[in-house]
Amino acid sequence: MMQDSKSKKRKRGSKEKHEPETEVQEEMSEDAIRQKIKEFNIQLDQNQNDVNLWLEFIAFQDKSLQFGKSKKADASITRSSINEVKLSIFEKALEANPNDTTLLIAYMKCCEEHWDIPKLLTKWDQVLKENSRNINLWMKYLDFRQTNLVSFTVSQCIQVFEDCLHLLRKEFVVCVDSGEKLKIERIMIHIFQRACFFMLQSGYSERAYACWQAMIELTFFAPKIIQQKDFYDRVVAFENFWEAEWPRFGEDDAKGWSYYFDQDIEIVESSADVSNLLANLSSEGDMYDKWAKAEVLYNSQLLPTHSSNVSNLEDPYRIVLFDDIRTFLFDLTSHQSCIELIYACLAFTGLTYNPGYSSSNPMITDTFLYNKLSNESIENISFWSTDRSVTRTFIYPIKAFPQDNVTLFNSQTWFSICNDVDILDVDMSFSRNAFYQLRQIVNDTEIKLCRLSLEYLYDASSGRNLAKSMLKRDTMNLSLWNGYAQVEKSSNNISEARKVYLGAITQYRTFLEQYRVVAPLLHRSFAEMEIEQGRNKTAINILINLTEEQGTTDSISESDVPITKLLRARKYYAQQIARITTPSASQIEARNLLHYCVCYALLECLSQNLQQASKVFEDTLNYLEVRNDNVNVETEWLYMSYVKLIHQQSSSEKFVSNNEPGRLLQEVLSRALRIFPNNTIFLSLYFHEEIRGRIPYGLNLILNEALQKRPSYILWTTAIYMELHHQQSCDINRVRTTFDKALMCSTTRHSVSLWILYINFEIKYGEMNKAKAIYYRAMRECPWSKDIYMIAFKKLRTQFSSDELEELMNVLLEKEIRIRVPVEHFADKVSEFLFKNF
Numbered sequence: 001m002m003q004d005s006k007s008k009k010r011k012r013g014s015k016e017k018h019e020p021e022t023e024v025q026e027e028m029s030e031d032a033i034r035q036k037i038k039e040f041n042i043q044l045d046q047n048q049n050d051v052n053l054w055l056e057f058i059a060f061q062d063k064s065l066q067f068g069k070s071k072k073a074d075a076s077i078t079r080s081s082i083n084e085v086k087l088s089i090f091e092k093a094l095e096a097n098p099n100d101t102t103l104l105i106a107y108m109k110c111c112e113e114h115w116d117i118p119k120l121l122t123k124w125d126q127v128l129k130e131n132s133r134n135i136n137l138w139m140k141y142l143d144f145r146q147t148n149l150v151s152f153t154v155s156q157c158i159q160v161f162e163d164c165l166h167l168l169r170k171e172f173v174v175c176v177d178s179g180e181k182l183k184i185e186r187i188m189i190h191i192f193q194r195a196c197f198f199m200l201q202s203g204y205s206e207r208a209y210a211c212w213q214a215m216i217e218l219t220f221f222a223p224k225i226i227q228q229k230d231f232y233d234r235v236v237a238f239e240n241f242w243e244a245e246w247p248r249f250g251e252d253d254a255k256g257w258s259y260y261f262d263q264d265i266e267i268v269e270s271s272a273d274v275s276n277l278l279a280n281l282s283s284e285g286d287m288y289d290k291w292a293k294a295e296v297l298y299n300s301q302l303l304p305t306h307s308s309n310v311s312n313l314e315d316p317y318r319i320v321l322f323d324d325i326r327t328f329l330f331d332l333t334s335h336q337s338c339i340e341l342i343y344a345c346l347a348f349t350g351l352t353y354n355p356g357y358s359s360s361n362p363m364i365t366d367t368f369l370y371n372k373l374s375n376e377s378i379e380n381i382s383f384w385s386t387d388r389s390v391t392r393t394f395i396y397p398i399k400a401f402p403q404d405n406v407t408l409f410n411s412q413t414w415f416s417i418c419n420d421v422d423i424l425d426v427d428m429s430f431s432r433n434a435f436y437q438l439r440q441i442v443n444d445t446e447i448k449l450c451r452l453s454l455e456y457l458y459d460a461s462s463g464r465n466l467a468k469s470m471l472k473r474d475t476m477n478l479s480l481w482n483g484y485a486q487v488e489k490s491s492n493n494i495s496e497a498r499k500v501y502l503g504a505i506t507q508y509r510t511f512l513e514q515y516r517v518v519a520p521l522l523h524r525s526f527a528e529m530e531i532e533q534g535r536n537k538t539a540i541n542i543l544i545n546l547t548e549e550q551g552t553t554d555s556i557s558e559s560d561v562p563i564t565k566l567l568r569a570r571k572y573y574a575q576q577i578a579r580i581t582t583p584s585a586s587q588i589e590a591r592n593l594l595h596y597c598v599c600y601a602l603l604e605c606l607s608q609n610l611q612q613a614s615k616v617f618e619d620t621l622n623y624l625e626v627r628n629d630n631v632n633v634e635t636e637w638l639y640m641s642y643v644k645l646i647h648q649q650s651s652s653e654k655f656v657s658n659n660e661p662g663r664l665l666q667e668v669l670s671r672a673l674r675i676f677p678n679n680t681i682f683l684s685l686y687f688h689e690e691i692r693g694r695i696p697y698g699l700n701l702i703l704n705e706a707l708q709k710r711p712s713y714i715l716w717t718t719a720i721y722m723e724l725h726h727q728q729s730c731d732i733n734r735v736r737t738t739f740d741k742a743l744m745c746s747t748t749r750h751s752v753s754l755w756i757l758y759i760n761f762e763i764k765y766g767e768m769n770k771a772k773a774i775y776y777r778a779m780r781e782c783p784w785s786k787d788i789y790m791i792a793f794k795k796l797r798t799q800f801s802s803d804e805l806e807e808l809m810n811v812l813l814e815k816e817i818r819i820r821v822p823v824e825h826f827a828d829k830v831s832e833f834l835f836k837n838f
Contacts, residue, residue, distance in 0.1 A: 033063050051100050054093035058086050058106070083114045101136050108140065117150045133171065135187060138164045142191075146198065146368070147750045152783040154202050154816035161195035162327040169330055178334075185337040188330045193344045194368050195328060200348070201371065201752065203786045203818025206304035209430070210320035211328045212345050213248040216434075217241070219332055219341060220441045221249070221256035231331040238329075242322045245306040250430040254437055288805050290826040292793035298820040302427055315820055339444055345434065346450070350426040352399040352418045353408075353450045358633040359400045359679040359714075367713045373397055373753040374787050375425040382421055383721065383757065384764070386728075393688040395421065397721060400680045400714050401640065402633045403446075404594075405479065405521055406528075407681075408453050409486040413532050414644060415681050423457055432458065445479045452483050460491050476511040478504060478518035482525050489529055501526040502553045505545065517588055519546060520595035527602055531648065536606050537561070543603045547572035566607055573600035581623050593620065594634065598641045610649050610661060617642045631675055639672040640681055647685060650694065659694075666695040670702060677706035678714040687722055713751045716742035720757070732765055743781070752785045763795055772799045779811075786817050 040057045047053055061082050090107040097103055104127060111120055124141055131137050138160075145151065145160050165188060172184045192215070199208035218238050226237050238257065247254035285293070304320040332338050343355045344363070350372065357364050373379050382397040394415045401407065403417045410419050435451035448470060456463025467484035474480055481504035488497035504522055508515070523546040527539040537558045544561060545551040547569045573596060579585065580593045597620045605613035617638065624635050646668060650661035669686045676682065686699045700722070707715050720742065723735045739758045742748050755778035762771035775796060778788045792800050792808050800808070809823060 036060065036063070048096040051093070051097055051103055054089070054097075054103065055106060058089050058093075058110075061086050061089070080114075083110070086110055087114070099131060099134075101134060104131065104134075104137055105140050108137075108144075112144060112148075117148070121151060133167065135164070135168065135171075138167065139191075142194075143750075146784055147781065149780045149783040152815055154204070154784065154818075157198065157784065158195070161191065161198070164191050165195075165328060165330055172331065182334050182337060185332050185334060186340065189332075189337065189341055189344050190363060190366070192328060192330070193348060193363075194366070196348055197369055197371070198784055201786060202784045202816075203299075203820070204317060205299070205302040206318055207320050207324055208348070209250070209302055210248075210304045211325050212348060213250055214238070214242065214325045214329060215341065216249045216345060216438075217257045218329060219338055220438065221258050223258040223261040226261070235326065235329055239322045239326075242325075245308060249437060250434045251303065252429070252433060254433065256437065256441070286802075287823065287826045288793055288802070289797065291821060291823040292790065292797070294821045294826070295790070295819070296794075303430065314822075317818060339442070339447070342438065342442065342447060346431070349431050349434075350423070351431060351450075351454065352422050353453075354403050354417070355446065356402045356404065356633055358402055358631075358636055359676050360631075364400050365678055365712045365714065367748055367751045370398070370713055371752050371787075372422070372425060373717070374756045377424045378421055379757065379760065381424075384724075386725065393684055395419070396680045396684040398680050398714055398717055400678050402636055404637055404640075405449070405482060405486075405525065406641070406644070408449055409483070410453075410457060410490045415684070418453060418457065420457055423454070428458055445477060449479060449483045452480075452487065456487050456490060460487075463487050464491075476508075476515040478508055478511075478515060478522050481508075482518075482522050485525065485529075494529070494533060497529060498526075501529075502556065505542075505551070505556070506553055509551070514588075517592065520592050520599055524595045524599050524602070527599070531602070531606070540566075540603065540606050543599050543606075544569045546599060561607070566603075569603060570600075573603065577620065581620075594637050594641065597638065598645075601642075601645060605645060605649065610646070610664065613645060614642075614664060617645075636672075636676050636679065639668070639676065640679075642668055643672065643682065643685060647689075650689075662689070662695045665689065666698060669695075670698060673699075673702050673706070677702070677710070678712055680714065680718070683714075683718050687718075687725075691726060707745075711745050711747045713748045713754060716745065716748050716751075716754065717757075720754075735761065743777070750781050752782050752787060755782060755785075755788060756791070759791060760795070768796070768799050772796055783815055784817075786812075789817060 037060070040053075040060065043053060044050070044057065087107075087110060090103070090110060093103055094100070094107060108124065108127060111123055115123070124144070128134075128137060128141060142157075142160050142164060145157050168184055168188045168191070172181065172188070175181050175184060192211070196208040196211050199205070199211070218234065222234060222238070226234055229237070241257045241260060242248075244260070246257075246260040249256070301318070305318045307319055332341060340355055343353060346353050347363075347369070352372075354364070359365075363369065373383055382395055385392070385395075394411070394413075396415070399417055399422065401415070401417070407415055407417045410416050431454060435447075435454065438447065439451070452463060452467055452470065455466045464484075464487055467480070467487050470480050471477070471484060481500060485497040485500040485504075488494075488500060501522065505526075508519055508522070523542055527542045530536075530539040530542065535558055537560065538556060540561050541556045541559065544565050545553075545556060576596045577593065577600065580589050580596065597616060601613040601616040604616055621635065621638060621642075624632075624638070643665060646661050646665045650665060666686075666689075669682050672679065672682045673686065683699070683703075686695070686702075689695045690697055690699055703715060703719055703722070707719065716738075720735065720738050723738050724730045739754070739761065742754055743751070743758065748754055755774070759771050759774050759778065762768070762774060775788070775791055778785075782788050789808065789812055792805065809819075812819060
């Protein structure tokens with residue numbers, strides 16, 4: 001693999017020659033430094049448009065700092081002079097390449113490190129005016145405004161989000177290319193999602209949820225007569241619906257904008273049961289203790305209230321006016337973007353479903369979009385737990401892998417995209433209402449299966465009833481048949497699941513062709529279930545049944561398979577894979593490549609050996625690599641299926657004394673992680689197999705390589721998790737060092753989850769002074785996070801004096817972090833005030 005990697009780098013051309021040096025290990029003499037600078041100057045005179053060469057030259061200036069240190073010069077003076085040189089070189093580079101995004105971003109990053117805030121803000125204004133249509137620059141500016149404590153306020157940061165969306169709306173209107181339009185739509189969804197997460201985390205949950213309600217209503221529930229109008233006219237019409245305060249998307253009894261349009265329907269008032277919240281409020285503690293407890297209770301009121309539901313509302317942010325959301329709305333024209341908007345909404349509520357995003361997708365790797373480990377219950381179960389059982393392998397702190405039919409439902413024997421731990425921080429009422437209200441508007445099978453998965457997690461019996469109801473309305477949908485069987489399997493009702501699969505196989509050959517195309521998935525899932533039950537002969541018969549034109553369920557049993565049937569089946573699978581891998585194959589057929597490959601590999605493994613099964617996967621992976629698709633989601637799914645098969649076989653009795661699957665598993669996982677380093681199935685499987693001694697150590701090397709190339713919160717969380725759980729008892733200093741490295745990394749230094757984990761780590765080991773110091777660091781790096789501010793008033797309460805807490809409260813007010821209950825009201829009788837005013 002290393003040879004392949006090097007050869008690919010050579011093929012990329014001369015551009016790679018001048019990649020910036022990020023770390024300089026070797027010492028250089030003064031003469032060598034001067035000679036190198038001379039060489040750079042000559043090269044840059046001849047190649048002024050070589051941006052990578054400019055960046056390498058700028059990075060090389062740190063060599064001069066090394067030399068200065070050797071002369072024992074004042075470090076700060078030396079560093080300051082080097083920074084001046086760097087900025088001077090940047091300016092020359094920008095004169096030659098005035099609109100280069102990479103240079104501009106690197107230049108502004110350098111400015112951020114060395115200029116004061118007023119000067120820096122002035123420079124940002126100038127750069128953005130000169131490059132007003134450069135969305136990458138806007139995104140970097142957004143990062144800066146959200147994370148810089150000195151200049152940060154909630155309202156100013158929201159204004160930057162609004163400015164970004166305004167720019168993208170204008171770009172979208174003038175864009176004529178469909179591919180570019182799709183790209184802009186995806187960027188708008190990404191920025192919109194970040195804006196909503198930002199509002200949620202800074203305490204403005206009502207406004208954040210209102211934005212989602214408005215976008216979904218506008219995109220999916222517009223009346224037909226309104227759908228024909230342009231976007232801005234639709235927004236004007238939508239304002240009337242919003243201000244009328246009909247039930248909105250995700251709320252109980254909501255029926256969608258189109259239902260209420262031009263109708264005189266009486267609004268049924270509902271009121272938040274505040275008394276129930278107050279009943280749980282303890283009267284113990286001082287003013288700040290009481291305030292913190294009340295604030296936590298009121299934070300559970302996520303959705304905006306309607307003006308008709310309240311008579312005396314002291315907190316004005318509970319009601320969201322149309323002007324509060326107008327500037328966040330945007331148009332979507334492609335079906336694909338509309339589906340991705342739904343998944344983004346689900347992610348906002350805390351659900352971990354995704355539309356088949358690769359683990360390298362920005363929607364997965366964006367630090368600002370991940371906050372689940374800041375939830376204490378999820379953190380305790382998935383991160384701190386020392387359980388080393390086999391099932392523990394499949395409960396990993398982060399879900400970063402492309403969702404498919406295999407990982408969609410809860411499982412004890414493999415990874416699932418969403419399980420009962422993942423929903424601990426989810427507003428189940430809103431989420432279930434959302435799925436229910438979308439059921440007749442969005443006819444997307446994957447969305448239906450996500451709904452079924454969630455309903456099962458909410459209540460197994462309810463999930464089973466929903467599966468039956470869905471099949472009754474859509475009998476020929478084999479994906480739904482598979483979903484129903486998976487629901488039964490998740491409940492350990494194997495015999496019922498088997499009946500569902502057999503029922504589907506009995507019928508589907510009479511279905512329309514457009515439905516029969518999903519048959520490989522059905523047979524694959526059925527066979528995998530039987531393998532897990534130790535019924536290998538039955539699994540072989542299931543796989544052969546797919547290859548037969550008139551296949552019946554009579555042969556699906558624990559009976560021997562005639563060799564002629566096996567030979568015909570192998571020929572069939574080889575032919576299907578060959579047909580699908582031709583350029584003339586349809587997109588629908590191409591999606592079956594994975595399922596045919598897995599079916600063929602299972603057949604070879606069960607009827608021959610693991611080596612033959614491996615050959616099927618390797619041949620398919622080679623095909624994708626030749627097609628230059630070796631880094632797409634299809635390849636990732638293929639590797640996920642590949643390692644699942646090897647893992648299953650390594651656990652079977654016939655390999656107990658044979659380490660062949662272990663060696664193969666390590667080799668395949670190593671290759672997979674070098675292509676998809678953020679995939680948490682690969683990371684978790686490698687780690688847990690390693691600590692059980694079933695494969696040699698090697699993950700740490702792979703992880704370090706990935707962290708050097710492209711660090712992410714996923715990789716750093718994994719590195720910390722490894723230090724915590726590699727031994728029965730962890731080395732506290734090593735864990736602390738890893739936390740520090742993660743939070744000094746530019747990619748993850750603003751990760752709310754990592755900071756909260758670090759604070760909790762020190763608390764768990766009784767280092768309260770260290771926890772307090774880390775708290776202040778976290779506050780500086782994540783000034784928008786109310787969860788971080790609140791730690792001082794809860795877990796670290798004993799470490800802060802009243803004066804310190806008063807100062808922190810002033811910071812919350814200065815930064816415009818949402819405070820739901822004024823702290824002053826807790827100086828005397830908390831209950832009497834609250835009952836009168838809330």
